[in-house]
Every structure is written in C-alpha cells, then in structure tokens.
Amino acid sequence: MTILETIRRGTDYLAERGVESPRLQVELLLAHVLKLPRLKLYLQFDRVLTVAEIDILRDLVRRRGQREPLQHLTGSVSFLGHEIRVSKDVLVPRPETEALAQLAQSRLKAILRDRPPGSGPVRCLDFGTGSGCLIIALAAACPEAEFHALDRSPAALDVARGNAAAQPQPTAIHFHLGDGFSALVPGLQFDLIVSNPPYIPTAEVETLDPEVKDHDPRMALDGGADGLDFYRRLAAESAAWLPPSGWMLVELGDGQAADATRLFAERQWQIESVEKDLSDGERVLIVRRPGSGTASI
Ligand SMILES: C[S@@+](CC[C@H](N)C(=O)[O-])C[C@H]1O[C@@H](n2cnc3c(N)ncnc32)[C@H](O)[C@@H]1O
Structure with a gap:
C-alpha cells in the first residue's frame, strides 16, 4: 500500500x-x-x-x-519549541497555555531587568506544573532566575522532572510535591507565580471529548462545582508567597475572566490586565500582590 x-x-x-x-x-x-x-x-x-x-x-x-489523544500516541508535544513528553499522568499542554508562557517570559525578563543591583535571586513558581511545560519554557528564556514548581501528583512530577532533564540546555528546577502551597518550605518568596490551574466545572468534565475526559488526569481538569475553586484559593493564599511588588499570571477557562477577576479584586489584588490568546479568548489574568498599588481596571 x-x-x-x-x-x-x-x-x-x-x-x-x-x-x-x-x-x-x-x-x-x-x-x-x-x-x-x-x-x-x-x-x-x-x-x-x-x-x-x-x-x-x-x-x-x-x-x-x-479516541486516545494523538499526543499520547506520538509521546510528546512541542510547547513553544520545547519537546515535552506526555503520558496519562499529565495534562497534554494546550496551545492556549503558550500565551500564558509568553506573557510570563516577558514579565520575568522585566523583573530581572528592573531588579536593584546586588539584590538576591529572582524566584519564579509554577503552581500545578503537570508536564512542566510552563516552568521549562520560563527557565529556557531566563536561566539566571531560580525556578520552583509544585504539583499534588507524584507521577506528574516524575514526568516534569524527566522533561526538565531532557531539555538540550537544562536549567535547575526545584520540584515540590504537595497540596498547593503546603508543598513549599514556609518563608520562601517568589517574584512571579504562574499557574494554569484545573478550571473545568465538575459536572462539565463528563461532557468533554473522550480524548480529554478519559485520558487527561481528573486532578488536572476539575476546578470544583463552578470551576473557580483554584482562583479562590490562589486569591486567598498566594499573597503570603509574594513580596509587595510580586506578580501572578493565571490561565483562565472560557468565560471565566469576569468571575476570576472579581475573586482577586475582592481580596484587594491589583488587577493589571486580562490578556487574550491567539483565538481571541480571554485567557490570562495578570495581577499584583494586594497592597502593591491602586487597581488599574
Ligand atoms: C490544568 S493542569 C496544568 C498542567 C501544566 N501546568 C500545563 O499548563 O499544561 C493543573 C495541574 O495542577 C495539579 N493540581 C491539581 N490540584 C492540585 C493541588 N491541590 N495542589 C497542587 N497541584 C494541583 C494537577 O495535578 C495538574 O498537574
């Protein structure tokens, strides 16, 4: 044939x-x-x-x-040009998340450029790292920063570690296992936190394509009854891990921009912007730590 x-x-x-x-x-x-x-x-x-x-x-x-995902069959996906191996243990990185990665890269470069001479390391955290795609893209763009990534899934962290080590020019990344910020040593401070959290409402998970509902880990998808649990949690808990001028960039699910923005505004976060992805969807919320200035939206 x-x-x-x-x-x-x-x-x-x-x-x-x-x-x-x-x-x-x-x-x-x-x-x-x-x-x-x-x-x-x-x-x-x-x-x-x-x-x-x-x-x-x-x-x-x-x-x-x-209906096995194509990426599980080929074993990997290209994320901003980085080869990321995937398996049933991690969410297959989505093209929309590349928008978050690019915005985070620009923000991290600006933080590095603007830091006062002689100050300590610039630290970046990926909350819910999955395959490690985001933190690997950040580490490749700004190897002079210090990188941390956490996840609740030990199997996902194994995949992320493997992906980090397999990059052509690997940068050291500290991986932490645990439920949210409890994975971290108390007292750590980050200049930038990025997160693509689970954001599908629980009841909607079953309605997704078989490639997603049967093959992406539930823990990577389910964002609670209204899909907003992790925005609530990040709005409530992240400030303790950021210095006064610290930044957070969070991926949004379709139609969640208004609700997520409200949750952060209610906790006095400074709302910087909501950024769109290549399909014109409102995809990334950019906020600064409460108390770092006046709201700009
Ligand atoms: C939507 S996936 C994102 C994965 C990857 N960052 C990406 O963008 O492709 C969310 C990740 O958060 C992790 N996660 C879910 N609940 C968590 C929790 N309570 N604490 C830490 N990580 C969690 C999941 O295991 C999953 O890897």
Missing part, C-alpha cells in the same frame, strides 16, 4: 469514529512512524510502505479511533 492510499484509508476510518481533522491525524501518525516531517509525506505519495510500517500505523490509527 502506498502512502497516499494509507492516508485515505486511515482518514475514512477515523472520520467514521468521529475524530476531528481525521486526515491531519493520520498524516501526523504516519509522519511519526516514518520519522519524517509531515509535509515530506506529500513528496512521497507513491512510496510503498513496508509490512512493518503498516502494522505499526494500523495499531496507532486503531487506538486513535478509540
């Missing part, structure tokens, strides 16, 4: 099973099997696949048809 015939058959198979963008999915799986960039397939449509290649692809397409 040729590459083109294989793509056509696989596309029909996945389309019948309700998989979105079926042709793209087959192409990405085939490119993974053949270890080629996807677009190179287009130059080799007439290439005849070996029996072994077809067997491997058939198994992957079958699993994709059973």
Whole structure:
C-alpha cells in the first residue's frame, strides 16, 4: 500500500469514529512512524510502505479511533519549541497555555531587568506544573532566575522532572510535591507565580471529548462545582508567597475572566490586565500582590 492510499484509508476510518481533522491525524501518525516531517509525506505519495510500517500505523490509527489523544500516541508535544513528553499522568499542554508562557517570559525578563543591583535571586513558581511545560519554557528564556514548581501528583512530577532533564540546555528546577502551597518550605518568596490551574466545572468534565475526559488526569481538569475553586484559593493564599511588588499570571477557562477577576479584586489584588490568546479568548489574568498599588481596571 502506498502512502497516499494509507492516508485515505486511515482518514475514512477515523472520520467514521468521529475524530476531528481525521486526515491531519493520520498524516501526523504516519509522519511519526516514518520519522519524517509531515509535509515530506506529500513528496512521497507513491512510496510503498513496508509490512512493518503498516502494522505499526494500523495499531496507532486503531487506538486513535478509540479516541486516545494523538499526543499520547506520538509521546510528546512541542510547547513553544520545547519537546515535552506526555503520558496519562499529565495534562497534554494546550496551545492556549503558550500565551500564558509568553506573557510570563516577558514579565520575568522585566523583573530581572528592573531588579536593584546586588539584590538576591529572582524566584519564579509554577503552581500545578503537570508536564512542566510552563516552568521549562520560563527557565529556557531566563536561566539566571531560580525556578520552583509544585504539583499534588507524584507521577506528574516524575514526568516534569524527566522533561526538565531532557531539555538540550537544562536549567535547575526545584520540584515540590504537595497540596498547593503546603508543598513549599514556609518563608520562601517568589517574584512571579504562574499557574494554569484545573478550571473545568465538575459536572462539565463528563461532557468533554473522550480524548480529554478519559485520558487527561481528573486532578488536572476539575476546578470544583463552578470551576473557580483554584482562583479562590490562589486569591486567598498566594499573597503570603509574594513580596509587595510580586506578580501572578493565571490561565483562565472560557468565560471565566469576569468571575476570576472579581475573586482577586475582592481580596484587594491589583488587577493589571486580562490578556487574550491567539483565538481571541480571554485567557490570562495578570495581577499584583494586594497592597502593591491602586487597581488599574
Ligand atoms: C490544568 S493542569 C496544568 C498542567 C501544566 N501546568 C500545563 O499548563 O499544561 C493543573 C495541574 O495542577 C495539579 N493540581 C491539581 N490540584 C492540585 C493541588 N491541590 N495542589 C497542587 N497541584 C494541583 C494537577 O495535578 C495538574 O498537574
């Protein structure tokens, strides 16, 4: 069977099973099997696949048809150009989260640039690190800072540690296991906290695509009855871990900007801005520690 015939058959198979963008999915799986960039397939449509290649692809397409996420089948995802290995133990990093990472990188660079000479290390915390994608992107952009990441899932922390170590130029990251800030040694202070917390309302989790509800860890999705539990918690608890001018950048779920902003404003956080992602969704809330100035929204 040729590459083109294989793509056509696989596309029909996945389309019948309700998989979105079926042709793209087959192409990405085939490119993974053949270890080629996807677009190179287009130059080799007439290439005849070996029996072994077809067997491997058939198994992957079958699993994709059973709605296993593409990223679990290929084993990794590119996050701002960093290769991040994923498994059932971590949320598959989403493109929307790249907006949070880029905003956090800019903020961390500004903090480093503006710090008084002779001051101590600039510290950054990732609350709920999962695969480690955010803290790895930050560490790569600003290796002179000090990096910490926490998660409640020991298995996720193992994945994050592995990802951090596998980067071409790894930066030291301190990983902490525990429930929220209880994972940390009391007294630590951060200049910047980033978080992409669980934010799906509990009852909505079951309505998500099978790739998400059956394969992303529940602990990474469930944000409590109204999806806002972690914003409440971050608004109540984070200030103790920030100096007076400290910053926090938090990812927002769809339609949560107003509620999340209100929760932080009620705790006297200074609301800096709500930033959009590439799909024009309100995705990132930027706040400063209560008492660091006057509200700007
Ligand atoms: C939405 S995922 C984000 C993962 C990763 N930062 C990303 O952006 O892809 C949320 C993460 O928070 C972790 N988490 C959930 N509850 C937690 C808690 N109480 N304390 C610490 N981490 C928690 C989950 O295990 C999960 O890894």
